[in-house]
Amino acid sequence: MVETIPLSQRRLDVIIVAFFLINLLFVSYFIDTEQLVIANPAHFTYPIWPPGPVIDAVHWWGYNFDPLLIARPVFFKVTIWLDNLLYGPFYLIAIYAYILQEWTPIKFRFSLSSDEAEPRIVIHEFSCCG
Numbered sequence: 001m002v003e004t005i006p007l008s009q010r011r012l013d014v015i016i017v018a019f020f021l022i023n024l025l026f027v028s029y030f031i032d033t034e035q036l037v038i039a040n041p042a043h044f045t046y047p048i049w050p051p052g053p054v055i056d057a058v059h060w061w062g063y064n065f066d067p068l069l070i071a072r073p074v075f076f077k078v079t080i081w082l083d084n085l086l087y088g089p090f091y092l093i094a095i096y097a098y099i100l101q102e103w104t105p106i107k108f109r110f111s112l113s114s115d116e117a118e119p120r121i122v123i124h125e126f127s128c129c130g
Contacts, residue, residue: 004101013098020098024091028083034058035080041070 007013030050038044041059046052062069068076 007099017095017098020091020095024088024095028088028091030054031058032080032083035069035072035077036084039072041072 007017031054034050034055035058037047037049038055041062046055058069
C-alpha cells in the first residue's frame with residue numbers, strides 16, 4: 001500500500017486546494033450566481049442569493065474595471081453556467097482528491113476536459129456572431 005503524505009507537507013497541493021476552495025466558495029456561488037440572477041445590472045431588485053454586499057461589489061468592479069461583467073453577452077452567460085454546473089462540483093471532487101491523494105487520473109482528465117469548453121465557446125461567439 002502506498003503511504004499517504006499529510007497535506008501539510010505537500011505545499012503545492014495546499015495551494016491547489018486553496019485555489020479550489022476560493023473558486024468553490026466565492027467565485028462559483030457568489031460572483032457567478034449574481035451574473036445569472038440579475039439580467040440587467042442597471043435595473044434590478046436584490047435577490048435572496050447572493051447577498052447584497054456581494055452584488056454591490058460585483059457591480060462596482062464591473063462598472064469600474066470590467067465592462068464585460070456588466071454587458072453580459074451570451075457567451076459570457078454560457079461560461080458562467082458552466083462554472084456553476086460543472087466547475088462547482090469539480091472543485092468539491094478535486095478538493096477531496098487532493099486532500100486524500102486519490103483519483104489522480106480522474107483529477108487530470110476532468111480538469112483537461114472542463115478547461116477546453118470555455119475557450120471553444122468564446123471562439124465560436126466571436127467567429128460567428130461578430
